Amino acid sequence: MRTFLLLLAYPLLAVADDWPQWMGPKRDNVWREDGILDKFPAGGPKQLWRAEIKGGYGGPAVANGRVYVGDFVSEVDVSKEVYERTNHQGTERLLCFDAVTGKPLWNHAYPCRYTISFPNGPRATPTVDDGLVYFLGAEGNLSCLDAATGKPVWAKDFKVDYKAKTPLWGYAAHPFIDGDTLYCTTGGEGACIVAFDKNTGREKWKALNPTEPGYGPPTIITVGGKRQLIVRHADAATGLDPETGKFLWTVPMKASNGSAIMTPVLAGDILFIGGYSRVCKAMQFKPDGSGVEVLWTGGPRTGLYPVNAQPWVEGDLVYGVCQNGELRCVELKTGKRLWETLKPVGGKGGECATAIPVRHGDRFFLFNEMGELRIAKITPKGYEELGRTKVIDPTGKCGGRDVVFSAPAYANKCLYVRNDKELVCVSLASQPRAASGARP
Numbered sequence: 001m002r003t004f005l006l007l008l009a010y011p012l013l014a015v016a017d018d019w020p021q022w023m024g025p026k027r028d029n030v031w032r033e034d035g036i037l038d039k040f041p042a043g044g045p046k047q048l049w050r051a052e053i054k055g056g057y058g059g060p061a062v063a064n065g066r067v068y069v070g071d072f073v074s075e076v077d078v079s080k081e082v083y084e085r086t087n088h089q090g091t092e093r094l095l096c097f098d099a100v101t102g103k104p105l106w107n108h109a110y111p112c113r114y115t116i117s118f119p120n121g122p123r124a125t126p127t128v129d130d131g132l133v134y135f136l137g138a139e140g141n142l143s144c145l146d147a148a149t150g151k152p153v154w155a156k157d158f159k160v161d162y163k164a165k166t167p168l169w170g171y172a173a174h175p176f177i178d179g180d181t182l183y184c185t186t187g188g189e190g191a192c193i194v195a196f197d198k199n200t201g202r203e204k205w206k207a208l209n210p211t212e213p214g215y216g217p218p219t220i221i222t223v224g225g226k227r228q229l230i231v232r233h234a235d236a237a238t239g240l241d242p243e244t245g246k247f248l249w250t251v252p253m254k255a256s257n258g259s260a261i262m263t264p265v266l267a268g269d270i271l272f273i274g275g276y277s278r279v280c281k282a283m284q285f286k287p288d289g290s291g292v293e294v295l296w297t298g299g300p301r302t303g304l305y306p307v308n309a310q311p312w313v314e315g316d317l318v319y320g321v322c323q324n325g326e327l328r329c330v331e332l333k334t335g336k337r338l339w340e341t342l343k344p345v346g347g348k349g350g351e352c353a354t355a356i357p358v359r360h361g362d363r364f365f366l367f368n369e370m371g372e373l374r375i376a377k378i379t380p381k382g383y384e385e386l387g388r389t390k391v392i393d394p395t396g397k398c399g400g401r402d403v404v405f406s407a408p409a410y411a412n413k414c415l416y417v418r419n420d421k422e423l424v425c426v427s428l429a430s431q432p433r434a435a436s437g438a439r440p
Helices: 002-015
Strands: 047-052 061-063 066-073 088-098 104-114 127-129 132-136 141-146 152-157 176-178 181-185 193-197 203-207 219-223 226-232 236-240 247-252 265-267 270-275 279-285 292-297 312-314 317-321 327-331 337-341 355-360 363-368 372-379 382-390 396-398 401-403 409-411 414-418 422-427
Touching: 061 127, 061 409, 066 104, 066 132, 066 422, 088 132, 088 141, 104 141, 127 176, 219 265, 226 270, 247 292, 265 312, 317 355, 337 382, 363 414
Parallel strands: none
Antiparallel strands: 047 422, 061 066, 066 088, 088 104, 127 132, 132 141, 141 152, 176 181, 181 193, 193 203, 219 226, 226 236, 236 247, 265 270, 270 279, 279 292, 312 317, 317 327, 327 337, 355 363, 363 372, 372 382, 396 401, 409 414, 414 422
């Protein structure tokens, strides 16, 4: 019977969408699959499988029938809050599972000493591209592996290769690929951003020398008919030529505690960047894209300050979850707040309270720090919840709260989500599939 169920399941994967990197196929937190449920069934959606893993914040990536997720095996007690640097020896791993059954397929492991705060495990979501998977560990170990077999192709160690110092909260910028180039937030002298040949690991160029590199990946935009790589580091927002690393422009923007996390977002000719401790700007590009003019800077009653969840723009409005869990709607051109609510995080905010919205059609799926999945409408008029269900237990700590901060993946009509103990696959199909029964 189980073999028959698997034969039914594999054809579904052939026509399903993947989630091969942070924020999905287009890095826009939009889930484009059809055949997804409109409401949660009584008792919650069907759990298809569970697989044992260890600690980590990085979300899973799903591609070509496989799930990839990183973890850290050590004696660290992940239930404790640790704000200072640590010294923990362990093993960092990239794990690969069958997306249908949860069967472990391979793992890539290496010894690693964590010197970071909150030493639960890796922060970055793996990136799968062109038959390769790229994994960035919390201490700056970058691995390029064959996605099918786990065989190493090339590797870098940012601390060795660029004399970089591991950021306090570890390397967290998800590897970003454009064409044949892999961009990484690296650190080290003149190497805040490094462009690598994605196939060989050869350095193409490196650029910028801020006080700290920050924790977020760059992005590529097109303005004035020209492509630019936009980098948000601890001191500023900067535009570079993505082919050469040539400097284009910069706007000072000091990040509190070096916490430059959000990837900048562009709407028309307006670039928005926000962050922890009321650091926020909206900037308008010159017609030729050669520079920007600051439209407004955030204040106590204006703006938006994302931490763990990427904001999004619709028309003239920007939406996002602020540093204490408030989902806000803000006028992009003025910074004026139109509404806010704590409902996505259960009505009670807190330091870095987190809900991660992903659009599906005209509604959103929101995975929050309590391990809940919620369905809601989010419009200029406000937040309307349509349903909620518990999908995984929070195993970490922040501000005295039990939390899970990992971003989930949506693929194969399923939710893939992890905490510090397990990776779970939950069906969100309108016609539920039978559970595989697999559990390593």
